Amino acid sequence: MITSLSIKNYALIDSLQVQFSQGFSIITGETGAGKSILLGGLSLILGKRADLSSIKDVSKKCILEAVFDITNYNLKKLFEANDIDYEPQTIIRREILPSGKSRAFINDSPVNLNVLQLLSEQLIDIHSQHETLQLVDDSFQFEIIDAFAKNDGVLKTYALHLKEHKMVQKELDVLLKFKAEAIKEYEYNSFLLKELTEANLVEGEQEVLEEEYETLNNIEEISESLLHSNQLLSNEETGVLSILNQLKSNFKKISPYSNKYQNLFERMDSSFIELDDVFTEMERLQEQLEADPERLEKVNSKLLLLNNLFKKHLVSTVLELIQVREVLSEKVSETENLDENIQKKEKELKTKNEALNKLSKELHDNRTKAIPKLSEQLETILKDLGMPNAKFQISLNYGNTFFTNGKDDLSFLFTANKGGQFNELKKAASGGELSRIMLAIKSILSKYKQLPTIMFDEIDSGVSGEISNKMGQIMLQMSQYMQVFAITHLPQIAAKGHTHFKVYKEDVENVTVTNLKKLNHDERLVEIAQMLGGIEISTSALAHAKQLLN
Structure with a gap:
């Protein structure tokens, strides 16, 4: 206030x-x-x-x-x-x-x-004879009926469920749209994923394969080089190990005479040990070395596959290919799980529909019960306001669409004359009649809700x-x-x-x-007397004013 x-x-x-x-x-x-x-x-x-x-x-x-x-x-x-x-x-x-x-x-x-x-x-609601447009508005007409039907609590629950229903519907629409787009890409993505999965990608394998390929592809040259190197080291007369061994013997004899000789001997001994180890390693490598055309073909095929995949997916490492595979796997998985997710949302939407239908029906039933009493009260008030033949014809059509306040379509018709044709308020009532109807409605609303x-x-x-x-x-x-x-x-x-x-x-x-x-009281008495009889207040006007105030 x-x-x-x-x-x-x-x-x-x-x-x-x-x-x-x-x-x-x-x-x-x-x-x-x-x-x-x-x-x-x-x-x-x-x-x-x-x-x-x-x-x-x-x-x-x-x-x-x-x-x-x-x-x-x-x-x-x-x-x-x-x-x-x-x-x-x-x-x-x-x-x-x-x-x-x-x-x-x-x-x-x-x-x-x-x-x-x-x-x-x-x-504040400022209402004049010319401001009755609100009366012909559906939402206001529903407000009248719902106030009379005491639907406030049901409407709040309905609004909450409707909000949730719209949210689930929106999520379902997104899934359906995604499915329509995803199906177009699903087969291609599945093909790419299968190709990458069958490649058995292992991080770092490219470098290992390239090294193995170089070894297998040049095995004769490597074998000859190892054999010749072994001969250079191990020949009994001219081999490096034999000559180095003789040097060691010579310096071992003179090493007691000076630290200088002793140091040279130790360095020769270290070199001999290192070269002997190199010889042993070369012998092992030579023993392991074996021509394997079939393995060479497999390694070459795998390297060609990797290079093709690099070009196709615009990457340069196996690790990047693995990342592409994971992304494709997620996309394919999402598409494969779409039907399950859609079914879940459809089930959730069905539950929301059932709740809204139940609430809508409750609103409809409450309104249906209230309308005859509301019409009767309005007609009674209007009769007192000089409209003895005023009649309302208010009806509801329970439809299939969820509106903001239920599933009802409202028909709010009126006639001011006996035997007159029912019509919409704006067509059936004059400005003065609309004002009186609004007064009647507001008087009823004031008893049922905070205005x-x-x-x-x-x-x-x-x-x-x-x-x-x-x-x-x-x-x-x-x-x-x-x-x-x-x-x-x-x-x-x-x-x-x-x-x-x-x-x-x-x-x-x-x-x-x-x-x-x-x-104050006296001033008010004078004002009402003047309203009755003009500026010059007569005794009768003053008496009438007192009577009205009492």
Whole structure:
């Protein structure tokens, strides 16, 4: 509910500050006194776009501020989602600068108009005779029925399941799309994987194979070289080992005579040992050496295979080929497991469908039960409001599509005349009739859900005295559950309010300004008497005013 309003330097308002209370508040004033200015200022606070013409004194900024008690509005999540500090007493402020730019703040946090409008929708509903488009909107019509059917809990559960259903459906669509694309590549990827798998790749094998190939391919040359080298080392007369052995013997004899000879002897001995070891190794290599054309062919084939695979996959090592094989293996595996994953998702989707169908049916059944009672109550209220022949024909068609609020298609038809043809509200009802229908609907909704503050702007235009009395009574009843304002010209409605404010103009230092004043009992009596009989208050008008107030 709105608890206070402050307006500075706006239109004909120099400075205005007013406190509001719970219940039913009346706003009256002569035509042209500035009620529209007051509503305009409030609309700016609620997110309407501003322009420089709104400023009274263009050398100063215009400031509009309202305080709302939002304790019972369950708006913490909205504040968190928009990164705004939540306060039970929330302050909304608009500033229009002399430059024409405007700024908006919620609890001193700067916000854009979209956020401000999002919040304001939850705070105040300004309703005039010409603002009944909401009535013909399907979502609002469902809101009426669901409030009456007490579907709030089921709708929340349904919304949660619908969100999960959409997520699973999206995942399934991705899998199906992937499968359609993957099938095209599956056979080719499987062929490449098979080729790499059958190659029995081993990291580092290329170097080993190349060495083995060189050995087998040059075995005769290697064998001859080893044989000749052995002869050079081991010949009894001219071999290196034999000659080195003789040198050792010569120096062994003289080594006791000098360290120099001893050192030379030791070096010769080391050389002999090393050459003897080389000879032994060459003998072993020669023994192992064996021509193997079949093995040579196998090694050559494997090297050719590796080189072909290098070219095909644009790599240069066996390790890179192994990495390519692993990637292909994952792709093929994903494709092979797709059907299993798709089946799992389809099963999960079926479960979600069953849950949504159950909830949709519960919503449908609750609505079906509620519609006759809702129609009856609406028709009863409208009868009191001067529409004795008003009839509703509300029906549901349980379809196959999951909408945001179930599977129902809604037909909300109306006729204002006895024996008249049922039609859509916007075609079957006049502006004044739509206003009364909206009043009837809001009065019913107020009993079943937390509604924002509602401000009826001359909704009673063209209404007779007795009907206006009924209108006032309905608004008064609504104010038991919510904060209600009525801008009115009718004394029958004005007398119903808990508090009464008057909008008026006055000249201050040769400048006309608009102001708003809360009336005490005596002032209120005079205001209602003037509404009944004009500026010159008659005794009968005053008596009538007292009667209305009592």
